[in-house]
Amino acid sequence: MNDPARFIRANTALHEPPLIPEVRLHLASEIVPIWQMTEEELEKSGLPPPFWAFAWAGGQALARYILDNSEIVRGARVLDFGSGSGLIAIAAMKAGAASVLAADIDAFAAAAIALNAETNNVAVVATTEDLVGVENRGWDVILVGDMCYEGPLAARIEAWLRKLAGEGTTVLIGDPGRTYLPKSGLEKLVSYAVKTTRELEDTDVRNTSVWRVLPG
Numbered sequence: 001m002n003d004p005a006r007f008i009r010a011n012t013a014l015h016e017p018p019l020i021p022e023v024r025l026h027l028a029s030e031i032v033p034i035w036q037m038t039e040e041e042l043e044k045s046g047l048p049p050p051f052w053a054f055a056w057a058g059g060q061a062l063a064r065y066i067l068d069n070s071e072i073v074r075g076a077r078v079l080d081f082g083s084g085s086g087l088i089a090i091a092a093m094k095a096g097a098a099s100v101l102a103a104d105i106d107a108f109a110a111a112a113i114a115l116n117a118e119t120n121n122v123a124v125v126a127t128t129e130d131l132v133g134v135e136n137r138g139w140d141v142i143l144v145g146d147m148c149y150e151g152p153l154a155a156r157i158e159a160w161l162r163k164l165a166g167e168g169t170t171v172l173i174g175d176p177g178r179t180y181l182p183k184s185g186l187e188k189l190v191s192y193a194v195k196t197t198r199e200l201e202d203t204d205v206r207n208t209s210v211w212r213v214l215p216g
């Protein structure tokens with residue numbers, strides 16, 4: 001990969017996600033063209049979608065909740081797991097978190113997080129390490145936006161998050177009712193109608209909730 005930041009700047013535009021007007025992100029308007037361009041840039045095919053180029057419904061709901069209930073993250077060390085564009089990480093810093101680690105295994109996401117954090121004048125550290133299963137590294141709060149879209153991934157994440165919740169970490173999930181959202185062991189905190197696009201979600205609005213993960 002030559003210069004992911006250059007690629008992101010060239011192929012996205014700055015937009016506010018509908019539910020989070022206080023944050024501006026480098027976003028794409030359609031998924032197929034930027035997916036194709038990513039594959040051309042990396043000279044690889046069969047890549048996962050460029051998730052980082054969109055503010056997903058689950059991430060928007062969780063970012064809104066954190067901004068409106070800033071006491072949850074104020075002064076806290078936060079992990080934004082599966083960060084994508086970095087939306088939740090940026091919202092957590094704006095809400096007064098002491099620090100945020102934004103984790104995403106996609107190297108383009110790490111570059112997007114850095115660009116978007118800079119655009120919003122907040123400091124966020126990004127990592128591409130796969131943290132699933134690791135011991136708590138000092139996180140008080142773990143935020144997970146829209147990660148229940150794949151069965152095996154969701155199962156690995158659930159077991160890990162439940163263990164961390166059992167140790168006293170606050171773990172919150174934002175999710176628009178994806179297939180692999182756990183069916184039990186969650187407490188619903190709030191729901192929002194999140195504007196989306198038919199191209200991404202096949203509907204104009206997704207009812208999206210924020211859940212607290214209950215200890216296992």
Ligand SMILES: C[S@@+](CC[C@H](N)C(=O)[O-])C[C@H]1O[C@@H](n2cnc3c(N)ncnc32)[C@H](O)[C@@H]1O
Nearest residue numbers: 051055056059082083084103104105106145146
């Ligand atoms: C649907 S996107 C959600 C992005 C963002 N949280 C939001 O709501 O807009 C899911 C993200 O999870 C990332 N991801 C998938 N597996 C991961 C893993 N094991 N560790 C960290 N990130 C992962 C993907 O690269 C993708 O950016």
